[in-house]
Amino acid sequence: MKPRIAVLLGDPAGIGPELIARLVARPENRARADLLIIGDKRELDRGMEIAQQRFDHTLVRDEADAARDTDIPSLIDFRLPDDAPYERGVSTERGGRYSLEAFRKALALTQANRTQAMLFAPVNKTSLHLAGMETGDEMEWFARQLDYAGAFCEFNVLDELWTSRVTSHMALKDVSARLTPERIVGAVRLIHDGLKRAGLAAPRIAVCGFNPHNGDNGAFGREEIDVIAPAVQRARSLGFDAQGPFPADTIFVRARDQKAFDGVVTMYHDQGQIAMKLMGFWRGVTVHGGLPVPIATPAHGTAFDIHGQGRADVGATQKAFDIAVRMAADRLR
Known part of the structure; x- marks a missing residue:
């Protein structure tokens, strides 16, 4: 049927x-x-x-x-x-x-x-x-x-590449305070489950950093060290194929050109939206995940x-x- x-x-x-x-x-x-x-x-x-x-x-x-x-x-x-x-x-x-x-x-x-x-x-x-x-x-x-009442997230999809985000429609000045290991692991879980529902057996997920150059070992902020990297490790311990954090200005090049990942978790709205829309505005899809x-x-x-x-x-x-x-x-x- x-x-x-x-x-x-x-x-x-x-x-x-x-x-x-x-x-x-x-x-x-x-x-x-x-x-x-x-x-x-x-x-x-x-x-x-x-x-x-x-x-x-x-x-x-x-x-x-x-x-x-x-x-x-x-x-x-x-x-x-x-x-x-x-x-x-x-x-x-x-x-x-x-x-x-x-x-x-x-x-x-x-x-x-x-x-x-x-x-x-x-x-x-x-x-x-x-x-x-x-x-x-x-x-x-x-x-x-x-x-x-469960977790949900807007996925943006371009061809075979999916993105989710930890925060969405909010002021950039408020983003850092909303980044927690629990929220990041939740975003990994949502995009993993969404990709599986769409037919992918073993999703590979990249997680973005938050600061320029991934914080450059703490020179430009410690979110990568204190929050995001521990969240990636926790996600891996739960069985998700998650990697990162990666600098946001290069991860989409790897995902597009090397097909290295099926999904990318970003920290805020425009971090993924700008990249995805530049790569294919008239091919992009929104999936209401979760x-x-x-x-x-x-x-x-x-x-x-x-x-x-x-x-x-x-x-x-x-x-x-x-x-x-x-x-x-x-x-x-």
Whole structure:
């Protein structure tokens, strides 16, 4: 039996519907998984028009009506109660509300294993906050909706290289105080488990330092000596193939050119994000790691500036779909 993926169009003000149209129009994608699209039919039609790509689909009332093991996607025509037109190319409360309500529906299905994974096109954080999202980002919001109190982390993925981070959306001045052996070992554990769920049997994980030149033996800070190196040793004692700490300005070269590692644990947001986006902005994927359901999305944003122009690059959405399918298949085992 093929896995079933809940596919969301993202914020209608951006390039999401166009990206999903390009993705689903590829016959090989429809052959790999049963696709349940949850979104406004008019937005999907508009996405196909912009992308100049069309595919057949079946309208269904809910997931129970959707056929299994078929190459024809099912569509739940999901609309907001006010049913008004969406503004384009700007952040709006309605766009955020549409995204959040679609999330709720897809999360419920995926938590119940009626769909095995979620794939969503880009959403806009400003729109989500205008719509009432009280968390810093959608990953925290997902955890609350799922009533999940365990550890979770945003993974950024470029081709076969994954990254996780010990701290995320916070001021740089606050990062050092948040670096503890427990947090670092937790980040190693999360990325190890995420890579295994995506099909890698024995993940190799590099851990970044925090200071320039890895602190240069304490000349530029002692986090590497006092916190990070002991955390790496603890991770190894627990059976993880973790190495480091390595200077952040060279580890991504080794990971990319020498294929020396499958995952890199960074200490803060931009330490990994800048490297990954420079290496392949339109191929990058975000995986919401540690949550009890697989969720993937392109790492780029809604690209309001090119909405409606028919030139959105589907590369990252395709990569996100590839990961979602692998993780969904693992859930069926």
